[in-house]
Amino acid sequence: MGGPRPDSGPAVLVDTGGEARLSGDWTLRALSAVLPRLRRELAAASAAARWDFGAVERLDSFGAILLWHAWGRKWPETAGLAQAQRRVVERVAASAGRLLPGSVRFGPVDAIVLLGGALLDFRDHALGFVALFGRILLDLFHLARHPREWPLLEVSANMHKVGVKAMPVTALVGFLIGVVLSYLSALQLKIFGADIFIVNILGLGVIRELGPVLVSVLVAGRSGSAMTAQLGVMRVTEEIDALAAMGISRTLRLVLPKVLALTLAMPLLVLWTSAVALFGGWVSAWVELDLSLGFFVETLPAVVPIANLYIGLAKGAVFGFLIALIACHFGLRVRPNTESLSMNTTASVVSAITMVILADAVFAIATRSIGVPA
Structure with missing residues (x-):
């Protein structure tokens, strides 16, 4: 398989051996124009065990997010990443929970926490109300x-x-x-x-x-x-x-x-x-x-x-x-x-x-x- 041309867009190709080969510029600017097509290609290649990044020219956090979620939020068996590319993907993996939070279930502990917060707020308002009433009484005495x-x-x-x-x-x-x-x-x-x-x-x-x-x-x-x-x-x-x-x-x-x-x-x-x-x-x-x-x-x-x-x-x-x-x-x-x-x-x-x-x-x-x- 020949290498991609320098002006080629981002692409994902899966060879007969089940290896996914990435090529092109994987940045926000380059990915925006071909994002629907690239999502389909990543979905088709998601089961690949080996990923080759040799033809990837540049990789930013947006491209790393696409890859991380295509991998099911876990590293594949083999990922031929350069050192700089690996650092970008590792940062995305560390912050994936904050970038795309999953569904949070409301449980009994959450209900107790909400009730406690409401009681504390009520206590603060009651104390402030009584303090204001006391200041008014002092003003009347004055x-x-x-x-x-x-x-x-x-x-x-x-x-x-x-x-x-x-x-x-x-x-x-x-x-x-x-x-x-x-x-x-x-x-x-x-x-x-x-x-x-x-x-x-x-x-x-x-x-x-x-x-x-x-x-x-x-x-x-x-x-x-x-x-x-x-x-x-x-x-x-x-x-x-x-x-x-x-x-x-x-x-x-x-x-x-x-x-x-x-x-x-x-x-x-x-x-x-x-x-x-x-x-x-x-x-x-x-x-x-x-x-x-x-x-x-x-x-x-x-x-x-x-x-x-x-x-x-x-x-x-x-x-x-x-x-x-x-x-x-x-x-x-x-x-x-x-x-x-x-x-x-x-x-x-x-x-x-x-x-x-x-x-x-x-x-x-x-x-x-x-x-x-x-």
């Missing part, structure tokens, strides 16, 4: 001794952002929820001739449960995410570090005003949204059941004890405190990159909504015998 340092302007500005600006969207959603709840209830009450009990369902459902939870979900998605993003951007732009360099407490000027503002604004938003939701429920009841506004207003205080209103307002204050504290906690954990900002903003909203639902369950158990007519 302000009690130095009343002139109260950040009243910051609290007022945050109340405007989280309270006044949230009124339109909470009113719209509350009205629609009231209409839907009243309409669905009216369809069932008509069947049993219990039309007047629509006031009981709307009153207890909206004032005690639906109003606080609905407002909390909206505020967590609207104001909670904005708080986290604001603090996160300040971390990215190093504004918080600048405050620390000037000796200004970040919790006193950034965290405390947000927590106080949302804690004070949430009961008012709950009252506002519940009132609009009850109005929407009456509109639907008026259309479906011909229920007058006078009867609705007179019956509501009689069938819904005032304790339910107090419970709803208390839920609003607690939910607002939790949402603001969680939002600030995740905002201060943002690292100086955009990916961390998006991840912590998402985690803030999800965690706040989850904590609101858990706190509502605790309220339901603690107040199960309060404000519920026998």
Whole structure:
């Protein structure tokens, strides 16, 4: 068999004795043009026991990868490699597992490792949350001794952002929820001739449960995410570090005003949204059941004890405190990159909504015998 011409492309020939003879330039540039054909030739020659590299002009890592996988990731019985060529193939063989990783099976040990990692992450978040709450308490003690340092302007500005600006969207959603709840209830009450009990369902459902939870979900998605993003951007732009360099407490000027503002604004938003939701429920009841506004207003205080209103307002204050504290906690954990900002903003909203639902369950158990007519 004659030797290949200097300008010939890479090729694999198997002679009658079962020996595979390689020729040409086995580099990325030369192999790219003939790769499909060369893969077929390597597959046909994969069973060869002897490989002759005498006519190979150059060999790089790409060509070595093709050969290594054609050999089934193990050395053939005989490989006539030059010393430089052998070093290239040996490097590829050593790193083959990293270049083309095989399938990894998920076993019980992996599940335990994931569970342990999640528990450690939860512990870190819990400790950070408690530490932030402790710093807020220390700031309150400091302000009690130095009343002139109260950040009243910051609290007022945050109340405007989280309270006044949230009124339109909470009113719209509350009205629609009231209409839907009243309409669905009216369809069932008509069947049993219990039309007047629509006031009981709307009153207890909206004032005690639906109003606080609905407002909390909206505020967590609207104001909670904005708080986290604001603090996160300040971390990215190093504004918080600048405050620390000037000796200004970040919790006193950034965290405390947000927590106080949302804690004070949430009961008012709950009252506002519940009132609009009850109005929407009456509109639907008026259309479906011909229920007058006078009867609705007179019956509501009689069938819904005032304790339910107090419970709803208390839920609003607690939910607002939790949402603001969680939002600030995740905002201060943002690292100086955009990916961390998006991840912590998402985690803030999800965690706040989850904590609101858990706190509502605790309220339901603690107040199960309060404000519920026998």
